[in-house]
Amino acid sequence: MSGTLDAAVLAQIGTRSEPQTEVVTRRDIRKYSVATAQRLRRYVDGDEAPPLFHVALFWPIVPMAQLHPDGVATDPMFPQIPGRRPMAGGLKIEYQRPIRPGDVLTSTRTLTNIYEKQGSSGSLVFVEVVMTVVDAKGELVLTEQTTRIMR
């Protein structure tokens, strides 16, 4: 294992974001459903949100000044490792119940793991972030684990 992951980077494991609270509207669900070519009536009409709707609901809103020329903002949850950028990765979502209009949902993200593996084209750094979403009563709605590769 190389020395990419120094103590300062590893010390970020456990970092937790500020909770983000959003109100779910029928209009937002309907927009999401058109944007993703949904066909089931309950999604198209906005009675219930499609399973990946929370990805849009909790996408960070940052000031223009924080968007880089490529249109992307730096995700403060990801460690800064010189020469590496987070690439596409994978998601695992566990559902307790569907999201519906009127829900007031709060998400909290936690950086749960950083580890390095040797791939065929050099070392890869894996970063895991878990997002929990709870409703206004504090009951769990879903958890989402994101694993992204930094190369």
Added chain:
Amino acid sequence: MTTRAEFTLPRPGDALPVREFRPDIVQMFLYNAVLWNAHRIHFDHAYATQVERHPGLVIAGPLLGDYLAQVVLEWLGDAGRLVSIEYSNRRVSYVGETLRATGQVKSVDPEQRSAVLELSVLNEAGEVTTPGTAVVRFAAG
């Protein structure tokens, strides 16, 4: 779509109905607008090809995950609920490609009335761009 009344537990190897998607630039605009994602590789052709050296506009990764969820939910109808889904974006696809979202029943647990589904988004070359897995639980019969 299946209604609860006519639903019987599936069997391993059962194929889910395939869904074909051909996202165009308008779809890509709407999807990134609804996410509030300004990454220019998804809607700015000159930037995507000249600066980031892609052959075209990149189809957003979570949209491919959503396609897999649609295959599951359109098959499941109101016969049960989605317990979990996971996927990973392994290979980039571009606007203009026709993608096939597919699924197959991998295993069934009659006690739990649950099933594990194996999912894939395939490109025109038949390569798996986005493998995934879902677990569904069927409502009591």
